[in-house]
Amino acid sequence: MTNDKTMSIDFTVAIPTYNSANRLTKLLDKLRQQTDLDQITWEIIVVDNNSTDNTAQVVQEYQENWLADVPLTYILEPEQGAAYARLRAVKEAQGELIGFLDDDNLPNPDWIVQAHTFAKNHPQAGALSGQIHGEFEVEPPENFQRIQAFLAIREHGSTPHQFEPQNLRLPTAAALVVRRKAWQESVPQRPHLKGRLAGSMLGGEDYEPLLYMHKAGWEIWYHPDLHTYHQIPHWRLERDYLLSISRGCGLATCQLRMVNAKPWQKPLIIIRNLLGSLRRVVLQFLKYRGQFKTNLIAACEMEFFWGSLISSFLVVKRSSLT
Template sequence: MVHNQPKPRVSIVICTYNRANLLQMTLDALPALAAREKAEILIVDNNSTDHTREITKSFALRQAGVMSVQYVFEQTQGLSAARNRGIQEAKGDIIAYLDDDAVPCLEWIRTIVDTFDHRPDVCAIGGKIRPRFESERPAWLISALELPYTIVDRGEAVHEYPINKHPFGANMAIRKSFHDTYLFPTDLGRKGTLLLSGEESWLFEQMKQERKKILYQPSMVVDHFIPDNRLTKDWIKRRYYYQGVTNGSMPKGFISKSVLLCNVACRLLYIAVDALFAHTEGKKLLIACRMQSIKGTLITMRSRVKMRLTG
């Protein structure tokens, strides 16, 4: 039995909201991980009303003296608020983020520690996210629609992310020293069942502006559960709409808004041309999803103008 555990190298932050049964699956996978003695586990309960607390307490009891497991309750609703609380509680110099419905590969912890140790110039890493469908993959789910489902495979070579790409929260790790300056913006990101996003893009944009290196590590793999209730055309169109809402809420000044409107005009032209060649079910859905994204952007921008005029 290990009673006086050394300071962890990695703090695994798992934020969860009313998904106790899926969380159980994730937690059950953790004791089998290699190098688990280098990690602590922080389960941040973001105001759940199900049996999340009981699941976590039971797991922590079973792992007592073997793994460091901490239950943290964060009442402020929102994924960003939950992650920020995890950062606040973390003791490791690396924060590894794992979704409450994701199962990491056996070498996940060791890969994270080794990568940061061998690459002191790297600030953050991300890896593969493989889908684990509840039943089966729908025929309309083409590769161009994979990103909203957080399906990520950038190949087998270690490389820096290109300027317009970054890791995803289901499988990413960041040096805690970066979070000393930058936390996740609480006006962005998922809140309860609201499908807002953008908090990770904002954070990695700050990282890129500071010329920090962000590395793709293909050996860092998780299997990510995708339930049947998300595998509908209505869900993915709603997901794109809220991506548009996120985009529309970001611009602050006149120039930023003008650039966004120009981008929207260009995208509309591109979609119109693309629609002429969209003959399959998947490609037609992609066109509809992109239109939903533009709709969300324009409605949000117009609403913000009205608020400013009347507020």
């Protein structure tokens, strides 16, 4: 089934995916079970970001026996990077609201109706996110909650509130709902941060669009009744992966602070980020000296602080090349 361009759509579920055909089937099954949608028209767009597995075939098989009144569309996005997959999803989406779900996120049955109702009641919300719980193949390490945000696990309590973009306190793009109008009016077509590509764990692509929306005056909200579950396989809890993703999150810090900065502010931001990160590195070293080989969580925090420190130099290097 393909999109009927004349059909009025309230909500688009956009699924960026890469070589995850097995996970995609679980997500599509969950979406088939969404409830209380009698008054909401919706569609699903699967954006295949150059998969080499049978993703296209899986979507085709689901299209043959899909919900009659819910368009299910397959799109190939050849430009590699999660940021480009999301940009393509926004370009193709027909819904007033776009709910991004990574292929390893499983939403509650009321995910769409919860997001739609909250956005309707908060017309200045350019984006909103909820609780993302971890479902682990193996038991996570002790004190894992200190670094769980690096794996897009977010649990911010039971009270709705606005995020703080000015402090880089923002939701992840996993299970993020955006207002299409806010994205189209605010987010440029060529992002600085493209997503984690081969050979690089540089993050930050989740936050960049939200910072543009914030600059344009849109609010970014947390809705505690919006629940999804992030599937965490055993290899994502291995030491090398956790250290790598922790550093990758840190490496984007200074560049993200530059997104909405005025030219005269940029040197000050670089210096402040450099000194603040250096302070955190020193304090972490003094607190956990001699423990970094045995205390994985402390080691991951140190990698994040080092990444944030290095991010200042990456911004300076990039500026010198442009």
